[in-house]
Amino acid sequence: MKIITDISGGRMTVRLIGELDHHGARQTMLEIIDRIDMNLPRTLVLDMSGLTFMDSSGIAVVLKSYKSMKELGGRMLVANVPKQAMKVLDASGVQRIITISALHE
Amino acid sequence: MKEKNSFKMEFPSKSVNEAFARSAAACFTAQLDPTLDELGDIKTAVSEAVTNCIVHAYPDSLGKICLKARIFPDNTVEIKIKDWGRGIDDVAKAREPMYTTGGDERSGMGFTIMESFTDTLKVVSKPGKGTLVTMRRKIAVKE
Ligand SMILES: Nc1ncnc2c1ncn2[C@@H]1O[C@H](COP(=O)(O)OP(=O)(O)OP(=O)(O)O)[C@@H](O)[C@H]1O
Numbered sequence: 001m002k003i004i005t006d007i008s009g010g011r012m013t014v015r016l017i018g019e020l021d022h023h024g025a026r027q028t029m030l031e032i033i034d035r036i037d038m039n040l041p042r043t044l045v046l047d048m049s050g051l052t053f054m055d056s057s058g059i060a061v062v063l064k065s066y067k068s069m070k071e072l073g074g075r076m077l078v079a080n081v082p083k084q085a086m087k088v089l090d091a092s093g094v095q096r097i098i099t100i101s102a103l104h105e
Numbered sequence: 106m107k108e109k110n111s112f113k114m115e116f117p118s119k120s121v122n123e124a125f126a127r128s129a130a131a132c133f134t135a136q137l138d139p140t141l142d143e144l145g146d147i148k149t150a151v152s153e154a155v156t157n158c159i160v161h162a163y164p165d166s167l168g169k170i171c172l173k174a175r176i177f178p179d180n181t182v183e184i185k186i187k188d189w190g191r192g193i194d195d196v197a198k199a200r201e202p203m204y205t206t207g208g209d210e211r212s213g214m215g216f217t218i219m220e221s222f223t224d225t226l227k228v229v230s231k232p233g234k235g236t237l238v239t240m241r242r243k244i245a246v247k248e
């Protein structure tokens with residue numbers, strides 16, 4: 001897993017690249033939290049276009065990121081979700097609380 | 106039904122093996138000419154079951170995980186994932202969506218995902234002895 005951060009105005013985009021499973025999830029989470037704390041964005045966009053695989057470990061990463069943005073009084077979007085990861089998010093029902101949009105492949 | 110092909114692998118409960126196990130299961134399934142979506146489903150279900158062994162069965166030690174796969178003439182792949190770890194007290198409860206003993210690093214959706222990504226999911230567990238997860242998925246026959 002690799003993450004690339006891009007900041008413009010109050011918006012921080014975190015691009016997740018590679019396979020997001022339990023093996024890489026803790027490190028990924030630490031890095032996202034670290035970048036939120038450093039940049040205090042108003043909006044966080046988790047860009048999943050570079051994800052080649054995601055399982056339930058990714059759901060916890062999405063939920064934790066959402067929580068820490070909420071603590072800041074900011075908002076979070078999940079964007080460019082590939083088909084396989086979207087199926088996992090769909091099964092989890094997080095769509096009910098978080099705005100998620102698919103990648104147009 | 107007589108099996109057409111099979112394989113078996115055994116590995117220690119190290120998280121680096123999660124990717125290895127799901128890829129091996131997908132490569133074995135490839136002989137049934139699956140679509141990319143079907144392969145994604147197999148990978149996801151296997152990843153959930155193997156991660157559960159690593160996180161829950163052996164929470165603070167390394168243990169053995171065994172993955173067996175079989176292919177049947179009707180284009181079904183069966184995957185069994187077994188551990189000899191702490192086991193599950195109440196399987197019905199564990200299978201409920203959002204039920205987790207794993208704190209905020211887990212979402213309690215693993216079994217729900219395995220269920221929705223396969224045709225059948227069987228979980229047999231004995232506290233203190235271990236857990237066996239059996240999943241079956243029929244791969245659509247292409248023209
Ligand atoms: N192999 C296992 N050994 C012991 N306990 C298990 C095993 N697999 C699952 N469990 C128990 O069943 C619960 C539910 O498992 P499930 O995979 O649905 O959710 P989770 O692993 O807690 O979270 P997630 O899979 O979303 O990260 C676990 O929290 C754990 O208590």
Ligand SMILES: [Mg+2]
Pocket residue numbers: 056153156157214215216
């Ligand atoms: Mg799980």
